[in-house]
Amino acid sequence: MLLISWSFTVVSLALASLIYYYVSIKGKAGDWGDGFKSAYFQLALRSLRSLGANQVHPKNWYPIPLVFCRPWGKLPENVPCHPKLADFANCMKKKGRGMSIFVSILDGDYHELAEDAKEACKQLSTYIDYKSCEGVAEIVVAPNMSEGFRGIVQTMGLGNLKPNIVVMRYPEIWRRENLKEIPATFVGIINDCVVANKAVVIVKGLDEWPNEYQMQYGTIDLYWIVRDGGLMLLLSQLLRTKKSFENCKIQVFCIAEEDSDAEELKADVKKFLYDLRMQAEVIVISMKSWDAQIEGGSPQDDWLEPITAAQQRIASYLAESAQADGKPIVVNEQQVEKFLYTTLKLNSTILRYSRMAAVVLVSLPPPPVNQPAYFYMEYMDLLVENVPRLLIVRGYRRDVVTLFT
Incomplete structure (x- = not known):
């Protein structure tokens, strides 16, 4: 048109611009759809069907954390999640890929709290975007924390995109705030994860967790007590890929009884790590078993005070429970x-x-059978006491690392 008549070209462009301006100002807004979004949706459905629901090979395994944002409720009302929890979730991403699901539970009736749940979900989504974390937010309304989590762990996710690791912070406040319902909730969550075959990572010292700009030096220490499918090793490697932990070395501590062959155990673990192409120093620690301790006599003097204090608290709990229920435990x-x-x-x-x-990883001891949940919290408090930054890890019934990981 410009070659035929430049004047008509200018007039046509001017009229088109005026019409566009008029429609944009006076026209009725509407969402007419997007062809690209439709294509993305179809591609996502096709990919999800191709993944299926069968277990993937360990070399294709990626952590999908289910981040439990407010399990113990001690955060300001306008804070949807602990500020450092997203930083830790980002540390669990394998090669920068993966997805996190941030969930929170509102206690109450769904019909009454439906609007509050929507508003809380918006706040949590804003928090995730602010932290630049790849993930989605979900808010569940349930009568109590235990029932809400049990529903979440069964239904959250689709196929192989279901979360496989439950991440939450350790309830350090339960004794200080005298929150007597926390032990039962804590043990119930762990048992639900065991039944649902989900791995568990409990973060102690979350307030001290470094962000991406706080460089850490020293070691990442693993206290490998039970076979967990290599999850603890994988977490240590994922931590080292982050800038804040890239200068740390890995140490693997193997706990063995005094009468076992420590050198043979050390050689086996070294060979296992070598086959996995993981560089780590292996240290075997011989620990006297309980039976040997009983035969040897009373505990050491520096252990008497914490054990005696724990026994006194347990005795007080038993007395209170017997008085409340009318029958002794x-x-x-x-x-x-x-x-x-x-x-x-x-x-x-x-x-x-x-x-x-810089950080310590230790195996999560399973809750003992036929013992009150309060006892388990006493055991856990003794385990984590005075350790500033601790990850308590429980794997699940499959391997997550192989020679090809």
């Missing part, structure tokens, strides 16, 4: 002493070898 006192000794011994070992570590 029967427990195996020797079994309780065994758990107290084991957790305190492990805590003293961590403080001895890893006091200056």
Whole structure:
């Protein structure tokens, strides 16, 4: 048109601009759809169907954290999640890929709190965007925390995009705030994860967790007590890929009984790490078993005070429960002493070898059967005491690392 008549070209462009301006100002706004979004939607459906629901090979396994934002409720009302929880969730991304699901539970009736849940979901989504974390926000309304989490762990996600790791912070406030309902909720969450075959990562010392600009030096110490499919090793490698932990070295501590062959165990673990192409120093620590401790006599003097204090708290709990329910709780006192000794011994070992570590990873002991939840919290408090930054890890019934990871 410009070659035929430049004047008509100018007039046509001017008229088109006026019409566009008039429609944009006076025209009725509407969402007419987007062809690209439709294509993305179809591609996502096709990809989800191709993934299926069968277990993926360990070399294709990616952590999909289910981040439990407010499990213990002690945050300001306008704060949807602990500020450092998203920083930790970003540390669990494998090669920068993966998705996190941030969930929170509102106690109450769904019909009454539906609008509050929508508003809370918007706040949580804003928090995720602010933290530059790849993930989605979900708010669930349930009568209580335990029932809400049980529904979440069963239904959240689709196919192989279901979350496979539950991440939450350790309830350090339960004794200070005298929150007596926390032990039962905490143990219930762990047991639900065991039944649903979900891994668990509990963060202690979340307030001290570094952001991406706070460089850490020292070591990442792993206290490998039970076989967890390599999840603890994978987490340590993922931490080292982040800028804040890239200068840290990995140390693997293997706990063995005194009568076991420590050198053979050390050689086996070294070969296993070599096959996985993981560089780490292996240290075997011999620990006296409970039976040997009983035969050897009373515990060390520096252990008497914390064990005695824990036993007194347990005795007070039993007395209060018997007074409230009208019938005493029967427990195996020797079994309780065994758990107290084991957790305190492990805590003293961590403080001895890893006091200056950047972060410590330790296996999560399973809740003992036929014991009140309060007892388990006493054991856990002894385990984590005076350890500033601790990840308590429980794997699940499959391998997450192979020679090809």
